[in-house]
Amino acid sequence: MTIKDLAAQTGYSLGTVSRVLNNQPNVSNRAREVILKAAKESGFQLNANAKQLKQHRGTSVLVICKGNNNQLFSSLLEELQSRVAQMKYPLVVDYIDENENEVRQAIRLCQEKKPLGVLFLGGSREHFRRDFHHISLPCVLVTNDAADLAFPNLSSVTSDDALAGEMAIDYLVSLGHRKIVLIGGERETSDTARKRFEGAMAAFEKHSLAFDPERDYESIRFSYEDGYQAARTLLCRNREFTAVFAVSDVMAIGAIRALEDAGKRVPRDVSVVGFDGLTIGEYTVPRLSTVAQSVQMLAQKSIELLQSAMEGGKNGRWVTVPVTLMQRESAAAPKRSKGVPGIP
């Protein structure tokens, strides 16, 4: 069933039917009525391909969400949706796999959907470096810094990852921990992971704490299972640590389970601090202490940046939003040590 059939059926012409279906003016009420009724009855829907092929610019903002099984992005998306009213444009969301190229996907969707701008939820700098020059729409990369890429039409908004790493360690140190281990993401591929790591290292140095990446660091992917395994490995290699900082809540939850399985109580025997501030962290036992990203600010800033770029044609800006330490239950002062290890 096409618009043509509808025209024949109602006795009106193509043009009139199209106008009605697009809520355009200059149509008699009678025509509108008749055509709308016929459309409803036959369950007619415009062919989006033909429509978009013809239209040279759309009306929506494209959101490319990398990884559909990502709590943080889910929350971010929810937040964006709830703020979409303040922005006048509807959101078209596209999910792609963790290891696909979000920029190439964006290029494809840009000519397909002809959006006014695009919001990237996650993405790899490498992809942007290689392919982004093909796209000229205003874009905002969320949760990854794009400052050094210096594309004029690519802004970014990120949490202050380095500071976050530092805060986590500072917190643990302030509780009295001296021997802290890290569970991190792959620094080679994830800028975010690298920055958090560097922040933590800076804190170690600041507090003159020893840290041996070979022994005290595990690099893993973002999953419960990987967090679990990382903690086990750390436990095998090194039985002295009193605290662990995991660069994501998901990892932290896996780690807590491994610790408990090894007979360590959290936080009595070992403290754990996560990162992200996911909802689940409020319901775990113990509740997860974490450095929380502000989903609200991330969403708000993204929209502001995109909108000002779309309307004012402002150049790329790269902003950082603050994180906040959530002191919940999984971190506490260490038990009185029976002597500092390594120092007789």
Place this chain on the structure above:
Amino acid sequence: MTIKDLAAQTGYSLGTVSRVLNNQPNVSNRAREVILKAAKESGFQLNANAKQLKQHRGTSVLVICKGNNNQLFSSLLEELQSRVAQMKYPLVVDYIDENENEVRQAIRLCQEKKPLGVLFLGGSREHFRRDFHHISLPCVLVTNDAADLAFPNLSSVTSDDALAGEMAIDYLVSLGHRKIVLIGGERETSDTARKRFEGAMAAFEKHSLAFDPERDYESIRFSYEDGYQAARTLLCRNREFTAVFAVSDVMAIGAIRALEDAGKRVPRDVSVVGFDGLTIGEYTVPRLSTVAQSVQMLAQKSIELLQSAMEGGKNGRWVTVPVTLMQRESAAAPKRSKGVPGIP
């Protein structure tokens, strides 16, 4: 940049360029080489709208996933993807909101993407009843029973929800529990929730246990927070229960948190059994005892049904896959009671 530009640029004609870009035969190696190179250099991508507008049947299977923040569907999708090789067709996944009409969306996408079949991950029977007659492709509805809808091109595969509800209660009873409360979904809108509830009721009857829906049942949406609140409410109304069955793991996790906050230890004071078998349940403290759906079988059966319908033109079939009880840590025998309440 269009195929026309590419043609002009390489000196070949539209037709030849199109043939090259679609890996068709009857093209000289030289033409293929030149055109492919030019395409790569300019980062050219075919316009999907024009392409699909022209093509009268596609090659893929459409998956409509209802709710993107749904662990079960995420796992299911992963499982489907991993089995996609055995099916010869690529999957095109579309996510829609919990409260959108998945059938209307399917209708739209069918004429847009022209898939060979469609897989619904979740869906409401009401929508199917109203709108499904517009679609004539082979379809499979996963996690909701479509038997009574009796559309010849709509199969379904579901877990045995009624049995599952019964198993959960049987298990709790076998551990020695007599006073069990329920946290459920909205029975009016969710068939799944209704069936699990009915299964549980049957078990109560079988074991001659009292159950007062007004007091012992809370109907909520699927979230940690709702599970948390439901458990609190139940606790206020009724301090005697020794076990709770929640119809989803997410609810169960929220409930455990509420119980612990109220000073009840799980499973020492109160046992909790969930439903679904989500990954997170293996990492909670305590690990979650649950009735697990078999994501593997759900995925496998869905694919089988769809494929046989697509190829053999077989009529709709409505299959049920078994669930399995996972005895983990959140359920145990109740403490010795200090006298059965109500019986002096």
Place this chain on the structure above:
DNA sequence: TTGTAAGCGTTATCAG
């Protein structure tokens, strides 16, 4: 207010 006709970027069917 309505009808007509020219594309949008492809694919597919023809002749060459």
Place this chain on the structure above:
DNA sequence: CTGATAACGCTTACAA
């Protein structure tokens, strides 16, 4: 093997 040319279903001037 290659090049014209007619659709695909729609929007949008422009004409009536």
